Amino acid sequence: MDEIEADFENVRAAWQSAVAQRRFEAIGRALESLYWFCEMRIRFQEGLELLRLGREQLAPVAEEAPHPIWGRVMARMLGQNSAFYESPIESRARVETGLALAQHDENRAEIAFCLWRLAVSAYLSGDSIAAIPAYEASLAHYQALDDRFYQGYLLKDLGILYIALDQSDRGDALVQQSLELRRATGDPDGLATSLGASGWIMYNRGHYTEAEAYWQESHQIRRTAHIF
Amino acid sequence: MCLTKAYRQGSELILELLQACSGLRMLVTSREQLQLNSETLFVLESMALPAVATLPDVLSYSAVQLFVETARRVRPKFTATTMNVQAIVRICQLVGGMPLGIILAAAWVEVLSPDEIVTELSQGFGFLESELRDLPERQRSMRAVLTQSWQRLTEAERTVFMRLAVFRGGFTHMAAKHVAGASLQMLSSFVNKSLLQCEPNRRYTMHEFLRQFAEAELEAADQTVATLSLHCIYYTDLLHQREPDLKGRR
Numbered sequence: 001m002d003e004i005e006a007d008f009e010n011v012r013a014a015w016q017s018a019v020a021q022r023r024f025e026a027i028g029r030a031l032e033s034l035y036w037f038c039e040m041r042i043r044f045q046e047g048l049e050l051l052r053l054g055r056e057q058l059a060p061v062a063e064e065a066p067h068p069i070w071g072r073v074m075a076r077m078l079g080q081n082s083a084f085y086e087s088p089i090e091s092r093a094r095v096e097t098g099l100a101l102a103q104h105d106e107n108r109a110e111i112a113f114c115l116w117r118l119a120v121s122a123y124l125s126g127d128s129i130a131a132i133p134a135y136e137a138s139l140a141h142y143q144a145l146d147d148r149f150y151q152g153y154l155l156k157d158l159g160i161l162y163i164a165l166d167q168s169d170r171g172d173a174l175v176q177q178s179l180e181l182r183r184a185t186g187d188p189d190g191l192a193t194s195l196g197a198s199g200w201i202m203y204n205r206g207h208y209t210e211a212e213a214y215w216q217e218s219h220q221i222r223r224t225a226h227i228f
Numbered sequence: 229m230c231l232t233k234a235y236r237q238g239s240e241l242i243l244e245l246l247q248a249c250s251g252l253r254m255l256v257t258s259r260e261q262l263q264l265n266s267e268t269l270f271v272l273e274s275m276a277l278p279a280v281a282t283l284p285d286v287l288s289y290s291a292v293q294l295f296v297e298t299a300r301r302v303r304p305k306f307t308a309t310t311m312n313v314q315a316i317v318r319i320c321q322l323v324g325g326m327p328l329g330i331i332l333a334a335a336w337v338e339v340l341s342p343d344e345i346v347t348e349l350s351q352g353f354g355f356l357e358s359e360l361r362d363l364p365e366r367q368r369s370m371r372a373v374l375t376q377s378w379q380r381l382t383e384a385e386r387t388v389f390m391r392l393a394v395f396r397g398g399f400t401h402m403a404a405k406h407v408a409g410a411s412l413q414m415l416s417s418f419v420n421k422s423l424l425q426c427e428p429n430r431r432y433t434m435h436e437f438l439r440q441f442a443e444a445e446l447e448a449a450d451q452t453v454a455t456l457s458l459h460c461i462y463y464t465d466l467l468h469q470r471e472p473d474l475k476g477r478r
Contacts, residue, residue: 001473001474002471003466003470004466004467004470005402006398006429007397007398007399007400007463007466008397008400008430009396009397009398010395010396010397010403010459010463011463011466011467013396014460014463014464015457015463015464016259016461017457017459017460018460018464019318019430021457021460023460023464026461026464026465027458027464029464029465029467029468030467030468031466032471033467033468033474034467036471036474036475037467037474059475063251085445149475149476167284176243185476186476187475187476197309224299
């Protein structure tokens with residue numbers, strides 16, 4: 001990540017150049033890393049600006065069929081953090097467009113991503129009941145794809161949702177599963193996130209020493225990996 | 229070619245003098261290294277720039293002092309005030325603390341306010357010209373200074389250097405190799421000629437005026453689109469290659 005950080009101005013210029021020339025292949029190769037880099041390094045506003053540029057420049061012209069990469073760009077305009085989206089309603093509509101394009105393209109990884117984003121959108125709008133089937137459908141796709149990076153996020157998100165719905169045992173188990181998965185994969189951002197969630201579970205139960213231990217470990221990982 | 233020849237002749241003269249006179253020491257200023265075994269290099273860096281524009285602290289910085297002194301030559305009552313100090317500091321930053329850049333910019337105080345100078349400078353270095361007769365003709369405009377450096381380059385060096393103009397915020401050797409076809413030797417040569425700076429983290433940076441000059445040359449050579457395309461491919465590929473690192477153990 002430090003390498004991307006040092007070259008972020010070049011990355012930004014390359015992205016601007018790619019969208020201006022509608023180089024879909026190059027954009028498709030860069031998109032996932034750009035999205036996660038901006039998430040992990042808290043460059044929400046800059047990430048959103050670059051995605052917004054992509055949304056505008058890659059939109060279908062006249063009778064042209066919408067390109068799947070355009071759909072992928074729009075689906076990523078709703079990030080993990082509330083600062084990384086414009087408005088839940090607009091974001092949801094964009095993710096739905098992205099999902100339709102992914103389904104047409106039979107791109108299972110992208111279908112899984114869009115379902116996750118729709119679940120997050122529903123959760124942020126206060127519709128937890130609608131969020132659950134979307135989270136579960138997304139998780140099932142990622143399990144079938146054996147994508148453990150995304151499984152970690154889905155398990156943690158779903159766990160927190162169940163805890164919010166007063167199904168603590170089910171929620172705790174999912175967050176714990178997410179933590180174990182992330183310890184195995186070693187993804188620092190995911191691991192720090194799951195440790196943070198585990199800390200909150202312990203805190204809410206009044207287990208302050210355990211909560212502090214989880215948070216300390218999470219903090220240490222973030223410091224070491226320069227993620228925030 | 230003429231300049232290169234003169235430079236070589238100067239270098240050879242210094243060598244002859246050193247060989248003929250034992251114990252001789254010479255203080256030589258040059259844009260390039262002389263490439264002599266007996267040479268000890270002292271790099272003249274940019275003038276000190278303040279991070280925050282507050283009076284009276286900024287007046288202790290050499291860049292601001294030079295600006296105010298030069299401005300007073302064309303407008304004797306000129307002083308740094310709370311109203312213009314931010315613009316003065318911005319001017320010094322825009323010229324990268326380069327003494328000649330500060331002198332050429334300050335000379336405009338006769339007809340422009342510091343704020344107006346900032347506006348002009350933001351549009352490019354072409355504005356940095358002066359009719360001051362006590363400056364050598366080759367130093368009366370930034371373009372003339374940059375043209376001299378440009379003329380000292382070989383054709384192959386020019387081709388590579390103008391391509392480097394597409395980078396933003398510095399670049400690595402690997403990026404320069406893929407985008408501009410720069411070899412490590414060539415980058416080293418550019419550093420020796422003060423056309424690039426090599427930072428401690430091994431990243432290369434180019435002064436903004438040089439970058440603008442090189443960008444214009446790239447455009448004139450009709451190579452902008454092709455070079456931007458290589459830049460775009462290199463950095464989108466870099467992002468793609470780093471995806472497993474972002475998602476996995478680091």
